[in-house]
Amino acid sequence: xxxxxxxxxxxxxxxxxxxxxxxxxxxxxxxxxxxxxxxxxxxxxxxxxxxxxxxxxxxxxxxxxxxxxxxxxxxxxxxxxxxxxxxxxxxxxxxxxxxxxxxxxxxxxxxxxxxxxxxxxxxxxxxxxxxxxxxxxxxxxxxxxxxxxxxxxxxxxxxxxxxxxxxxxxxxxxxxxxxxxxxxxxxxxxxxxxxxxxxxxxxxxxxxxxxxxxxxxxxxxxxxxxxxxxxxxxxxxxxxxxxxxxxxxxxxxxxxxxxxxxxxxxxxxxxxxxxxxxxxxxxxxxxxxxxxxxxxxxxxxxxxxxxxxxxxxxx
Amino acid sequence: xxxxxxxxxxxxxxxxxxxxxxxxxxxxxxxxxxxxxxxxxxxxxxxxxxxxxxxxxxxxxxxxxxxxxxxxxxxxxxxxxxxxxxxxxxxxxxxxxxxxxxxxxxxxxxxxxxxxxxxxxxxxxxxxxxxxxxxxxxxxxxxxxxxxxxxxxxxxxxxxxxxxxxxxxxxxxxxxxxxxxxxxxxxxxxxxxxxxxxxxxxxxxxxxxxxxxxxxxxxxxxxxxxxxxxxxxxxxxxxxxxxxxxxxxxxxxxxxxxxxxxxxxxxxxxxxxxxxxxxxxxxxxxxxxxxxxxxxxxxxxxxxxxxxxxxxxxxxxxxxxxxxxxxxxxxxxxxxxxxxxxxxxxxxxxxxxxxxxxxxxxxxxxxxxxxxxxxxxxxxx
Numbered sequence: 001x002x003x004x005x006x007x008x009x010x011x012x013x014x015x016x017x018x019x020x021x022x023x024x025x026x027x028x029x030x031x032x033x034x035x036x037x038x039x040x041x042x043x044x045x046x047x048x049x050x051x052x053x054x055x056x057x058x059x060x061x062x063x064x065x066x067x068x069x070x071x072x073x074x075x076x077x078x079x080x081x082x083x084x085x086x087x088x089x090x091x092x093x094x095x096x097x098x099x100x101x102x103x104x105x106x107x108x109x110x111x112x113x114x115x116x117x118x119x120x121x122x123x124x125x126x127x128x129x130x131x132x133x134x135x136x137x138x139x140x141x142x143x144x145x146x147x148x149x150x151x152x153x154x155x156x157x158x159x160x161x162x163x164x165x166x167x168x169x170x171x172x173x174x175x176x177x178x179x180x181x182x183x184x185x186x187x188x189x190x191x192x193x194x195x196x197x198x199x200x201x202x203x204x205x206x207x208x209x210x211x212x213x214x215x216x217x218x219x220x221x222x223x224x225x226x227x228x229x230x231x232x233x234x235x236x237x238x239x240x241x242x243x244x245x246x247x248x249x250x251x252x253x254x255x256x257x258x259x260x261x262x263x264x265x266x267x268x269x270x271x272x273x274x275x276x277x278x279x280x281x282x283x284x285x286x287x288x289x290x291x292x293x294x295x296x297x298x299x300x301x302x303x304x305x306x307x308x309x310x311x312x313x314x315x
Numbered sequence: 316x317x318x319x320x321x322x323x324x325x326x327x328x329x330x331x332x333x334x335x336x337x338x339x340x341x342x343x344x345x346x347x348x349x350x351x352x353x354x355x356x357x358x359x360x361x362x363x364x365x366x367x368x369x370x371x372x373x374x375x376x377x378x379x380x381x382x383x384x385x386x387x388x389x390x391x392x393x394x395x396x397x398x399x400x401x402x403x404x405x406x407x408x409x410x411x412x413x414x415x416x417x418x419x420x421x422x423x424x425x426x427x428x429x430x431x432x433x434x435x436x437x438x439x440x441x442x443x444x445x446x447x448x449x450x451x452x453x454x455x456x457x458x459x460x461x462x463x464x465x466x467x468x469x470x471x472x473x474x475x476x477x478x479x480x481x482x483x484x485x486x487x488x489x490x491x492x493x494x495x496x497x498x499x500x501x502x503x504x505x506x507x508x509x510x511x512x513x514x515x516x517x518x519x520x521x522x523x524x525x526x527x528x529x530x531x532x533x534x535x536x537x538x539x540x541x542x543x544x545x546x547x548x549x550x551x552x553x554x555x556x557x558x559x560x561x562x563x564x565x566x567x568x569x570x571x572x573x574x575x576x577x578x579x580x581x582x583x584x585x586x587x588x589x590x591x592x593x594x595x596x597x598x599x600x601x602x603x604x605x606x607x608x609x610x611x612x613x614x615x616x617x618x619x620x621x622x623x624x625x626x627x628x629x630x631x632x633x634x635x636x637x638x639x640x641x642x643x644x645x646x647x648x649x650x651x652x653x654x655x656x657x658x659x660x661x662x663x664x665x666x667x668x669x670x671x672x673x674x675x676x677x678x679x680x681x682x683x684x685x686x687x688x689x690x691x692x693x694x695x696x
Contacts, residue, residue: 216372217405219392221419221464231418235409 061288071284083289087273091297094269097184098253101191105199105248106241108192113203113240114233118212131200139194143261146190150180150262182264190258198247206240207233242309250298270294321383322348322471322504324369329378331364338364340528341377346472346506346521348383351498353507353519357551361528362508363402366474369506371395382471393422398465399474403481404457406449412436412460413445419468435467438497455486462494466501473498475507479514487511491518512552516540524548526689540601544587546680549599550689556605557686558598558623558645562590569674572598575645579621579677586679595682602650604676607639609659610667620671625649627664637662641670 061079063071084091116127134142149156157180160166169175174185210233218228234241256271263269270290277287323345330341339361346352354362367373369380371392379388387395398419406415416435417428425431436442439459449457458478465473478494479487495518498505509515515522516536523533524547532539532548543549546557560572560579570590572579579598588596600621608616616622625643637658641649651670653662662668 211403211405213401213403213405214407216392217399217401217407218418220370220372220397220399221468222393222422223418224393227422232407232409 057288057291060284061292063285067282076285079285079289080293083286084293087270087290090268090270090273091293093267094253094271094294095297095301097188097191097259097267097269098249098255100188101195101252102199102245102249104188104192105196106245109196109199109203109244110241113200113207116200116204117207117210128204131197135197139257140261143190143194143257146186146193146262147181150186150189152179152181156180181262182267184263184267186262187259187267187269190262191252191255194255194258195248195252198251199244202243202247203237203240206237206243210236238309242306246302246305250302253298254294320348323381323383324352324472324504324506325381326365326369327379327381329365329368329375329380331361331368331373332376337528339368342530344523344530344533346504348504349502350520351495351505351507351518353509353515353522354525355509355512355515355522355551356525357510360525362510362525363476365525366399366476366506366508369472370397370399370474372399396471397474398468398470399476400458400461400465400478402477404449404461404478406457406460406464408449411446411448412441412452415449415460416464416467418464423468431467435463438466438500439463454482455490458482458490459493462497466497466503469501470503472504472506475505477508477510479509479511487514494518516552524551526551542585542587542678543599543680545688546597546684546686547689549678549680550687554602554650555599556602556646556649557680559682559686560596560598560645562592562594562596564592565590570596570679572596574598575623575643577622577624577645579623580619580674581677581679582675585675585677588679588681590679597680597682597684597686599678599680600672600676602638603636603652603654605651605670605672607641607651607653607659607662608669608671609661610669611661613669616669616671619674621674621677623649623670625668625670627662627666627668629664630662641668643670 059073060071062073062075062077064074064076064079065071112127112131116124116131120127148154151157157166157178160169160180161178166175166178166180169185170177174188175183180186214232214236215228218232219225223231253269254271256269256275259267259269259272260275274287274290274294277283277290325346326342326344328341328343329339330337331339342365344365354365356362364373368375371387371390371394375388379386381387382396407418410418413432413436417432420428420431433442433445436445439462441456441459441463444452444456449460452460458481461478475494479490482490491514494505494507507515507519516539519536521533522536522539524531524539526547532544534542539548539552543552543555546555549555549557558574558579560574563571563573563578565571565583566580568583570581570583570586572581581596581598583590586596590596610624623643623645625641628640628642628648630637630639632655634655636652636654639651639653639662641651643649649670
């Protein structure tokens with residue numbers, strides 16, 4: 001802490017370089033320090049709420065012991081290996097569900113964002129409010145509402161049953177029998193619903209920035225509306241696609257509320273495992289190790305993804 | 316230029332309304348193959364809407380668009396053999412210059428585009444910039460890319476929507492000549508929309524002056540300048556001095572008019588208004604056609620010239636010429652541009668002068684019009 005607040009010692013004002021510019025005053029000390037003072041609140045916030053917890057977490061993950069005897073740092077790195085080998089199915093499931101939810105969000109969100117950006121006209125603001133409106137209610141309440149929507153005797157399930165969609169999803173392993181609740185489909189639906197606005201907003205922002213005259217220019221240069229979308233609109237919206245998928249995938253991969261409320265023991269995600277380890281089993285080292293593995297895995301995937309998407313090449 | 320008519324643009328009764336607002340009143344217009352045609356007018360006069368209807372970017376409320384013998388009214392833009400140079404260029408920011416220029420060729424399924432694109436970039440002198448992105452180029456270079464991107468498709472008609480509006484004056488002059496050179500070289504019909512009357516006059520073979528959704532007058536630049544038919548054209552294209560006068564008598568091919576205390580002669584052929592004895596006519600004359608003589612030398616002015624007396628209100632020395640504003644009985648601000656050949660030192664503000672000009676430089680307009688039409692529009696540009 002102390003080193004940070006004092007951190008950047010300004011170099012002593014250089015002695016006037018030469019008699020050639022004798023009237024030139026050395027820059028005022030206070031003015032030069034201003035940027036660092038402005039940085040201070042943000043840095044403090046980061047230290048208290050990010051750096052310190054991370055260090056604490058890291059030290060927890062290499063402790064051994066029990067709740068009764070207390071935990072001590074023993075540099076027991078095997079916790080990581082044990083955690084991974086025991087819970088890899090939940091890791092894999094988290095990635096799969098998060099990927100499915102992200103793809104669904106993109107498929108559902110892109111047309112809506114496109115509509116708001118280019119076609120909504122005076123309805124634009126109203127639709128934007130509707131997109132954000134769910135945030136006025138608690139995340140938990142909204143997820144609980146899906147329990148009612150997907151209830152076994154509810155209209156959605158009976159409709160899906162009538163049109164025999166459930167037979168197909170059952171065969172695919174997404175649902176089981178006549179139920180939707182407590183199946184992978186329900187969890188993915190919940191994740192998709194909860195993170196959809198995080199997809200729509202960045203997509204809308206990058207689509208809205210596209211000059212409509214580019215559409216006209218493409219049409220003028222013999223591109224059909226579909227080609228215009230493929231060659232002009234979509235490539236230009238890539239920054240939105242990348243940030244939207246990241247903003248959806250990252251929280252979805254670590255989520256446990258949807259799996260908890262809409263899933264079953266067979267749909268537990270890594271978030272549920274961590275939550276159980278911390279709050280029920282009280283095995284803090286394993287929980288901390290799992291958190292770190294999740295973080296490392298997401299960082300790795302995101303890095304590969306951004307490299308592949310190559311958004312730095314865009315405007 | 317050829318006698319082939321496949322590059323003719325024929326607009327018949329074409330009009331555009333937005334709700335209760337009429338952007339373009341139904342108009343008929345034919346642009347012959349290979350000509351450089353300018354639509355000139357102030358902003359909001361309907362010139363860009365007309366151009367966009369030719370491109371297919373705007374659906375006409377009435378009328379038809381023909382390219383050559385083909386009725387293209389119902390065709391979407393990507394099926395029309397025309398290309399547009401947009402006002403803000405609308406270059407694709409995610410593609411480099413090469414791909415921007417190749418865009419149209421690729422969309423038509425042409426595989427080997429390299430040679431064509433390189434030749435086209437050579438034509439607009441951008442061969443070195445092929446792999447740069449549009450934002451790395453200057454305004455003038457972007458403008459040339461926009462022209463290359465359109466021209467490479469060999470359209471039957473090239474539409475230019477204020478293509479030079481974003482450039483500074485010097486570059487604009489340079490690009491005007493450049494565009495004119497390219498047009499002569501490729502022989503494609505150019506339809507050019509502009510609010511800059513000088514640009515329209517230097518570049519185009521034919522100019523259509525538009526005002527409030529209507530074509531006011533159509534003709535060659537010289538014709539429009541020398542024989543304006545409406546006060547709008549007279550004021551919008553250059554400057555005109557307009558005097559309210561009353562028809563006195565007819566004398567052969569000439570009309571004699573009364574204005575203030577004096578008489579003015581106007582050739583009947585140069586009057587676009589009905590002339591009945593006692594009727595009102597607006598008499599116009601361009602500032603550079605007028606000679607200025609000090610009142611003391613009034614006797615030396617040859618017979619047969621139109622004369623008006625006045626007093627110099629102020630003068631400004633421009634270099635090649637001196638611009639005088641004369642306060643006269645018939646017109647409060649009479650403008651005169653005198654070439655600086657032999658300057659009379661007595662011609663200073665406050666001096667009494669006689670303005671005189673040859674009757675053949677006089678034109679007559681319908682007095683029912685607004686005498687100031689087109690002045691504000693020009694000032695706003």
